[in-house]
Amino acid sequence: MHIPDGYLSPASSLVMAILVLPFWAAGMRRMRGNMNARNVPLVAMLAAFSFVIMLFNVPLPGGTSGHAVGAALAGIILGPEIATIAISIALIIQALFFGDGGILAIGANCFNIAVVVPYVAVVVYRLIGSTTPLSSPRRLIGAAAGGWLGLTLAALLTGIEFGLQPVLFHAADGTPLYAPYPLAIAVPAMVLPHALVASVVEGLLTALVVAYLQRSNIEVLATAEGAALAQEAVRPRRFTALWVVLIVLAVASPLGLLAPGTAWGEWGTAELTARGFQSVPAGLQQLSGLWGAPLSSYNIPALGNTNLGYIVSAAVGVLLAALLTWLFTQLVASKGRRRGDG
């Protein structure tokens, strides 16, 4: 599932690189928090471990075999934030020094594999097994399910990235310029083989290694559990996840352009005329030019790209809403303080 260069447009690669940055920042912050020098060799060693694990050929029932990624296991052992750094390092080394996976596609590969897989795997593992003893078989089920679901979702995301390329980036005659298959083909083509083979390998290997650690070195799981609980205890309330969701939604806003036509009733004078109205109501005509919005129709003509205009408009909208909300809360809080002082 390593995406080579040439499958994604530069804009898509840039967007994915921007999306992965907050997760890298979170991982580096967690490493500095716990750490100091101890985590440097730990992350390096586990990145190297992940690299080597990707070469292991694991046989499945039925005659097939596949390679795991080790991202789910890294998430369970290290926590998802630091696992993101470790797996990202492994992917960057594969791209830079072994030509496996594109260099421009590093952001996309890191987001799909180093972010989605560990985060999803850890959520599922903790949902299923966190209340059970470290040696409980439920943890194996959690590990297997987490690995399977994490890699399957990563494949789904990759399929969506591929499927959007011909829709958003094509020549004037409609010829796709990058990955050539639409969503209806790209998504099942990525999800099905992964769900049936690669994700099974990931889940299986994750569960089997957790089982091995339960038998031979349960302290590793205990340390991971202790670190997770300590993190929960001191974690300040953050809106990082909310911001990430908002950024993703802003970046995905051009998808709305795929829908044909315009919203019913939201017509300007030109659109009414185009719809066959013989005359436009005088009041509508008079008021339609009253306000010249700076980002009219969520577009910035100077950019020369409607999709980019949508994304910038979404970003401006989110920031304005956040600013106004903050100003409002400051106003309310200062009034509350004055009432309290009085």
Place this chain on the structure above:
Amino acid sequence: MLRSFRSPARNRRKVLELTLRSITNSLQQGEFAEELSRRAGFLQDLDPRVKVVVALEFLISVSLSRDPWVIVAIYALALGLALPSSISPGLLLGRVWLFMPFFTIPLAIPALFLTPGPPQIELPFGWIITRSGMTAALFLLLRVSASLTWSLLLIYTTSWNMVLSALSSLYLPEAFALILGMTYRYVNLLLRAAGDMLMSRESRVVGQLSRADGRRLMAAAAGALLEKSLKLSGDVYLAMQSRGYHGPMTSVRRFEMQAKDWATALTLSLLAAICVWIGR
């Protein structure tokens, strides 16, 4: 990541052999790249920062271009630069087109038929290759092969520690560069450890391993490797502390651009910009 559907009997013994072959190939690739980067040659003698930046510029040019002839020209330029760098263009072509049949060509072929557009070639049984399909497949093959060639050119003419030093000079965070460097060293160490583990197991296998035994073996090897990794990381940390490590290291390597570095950087950057302009 997805393997072929071999017969179960062949698969049983092959599990170890396939993994060992992957490990050996990785080690050989790394050593081969290092050996090429040590040869005397035009690109090898250049400042690594120039090579990293120029490679990135041409990767972006390939990605942005809407003209297949521009991508062909960029591809040809990479092969042309390999010649004075003691690297056979045949080696680059072979290495790239060895990879293509496994991933990109199988992905490109259906595009010939599935991409909507005016028909170009009519085959028996109602199969129609469209003009848009041919163009889409061509773009995919050209972009992937040209990009991979430039990536390999960088890897084969610049040793890994030079690439890391260049990235550090180009404002990659020091902690990242440190971890990347350590990881690359320990990839080799763990590859050999995993290879030894599996080789010793392979040499003790008589007859065929059941698939269940194969899975258990791989999981045990992975678990043992994980334990080894965790222990090694502790040993490395103690070694770092005993040598006075107290934070991210500053590289003592200082690069100085020579006249030929500037000339090459400016010429190739201008070419990359021209390619972007022509291919827009």
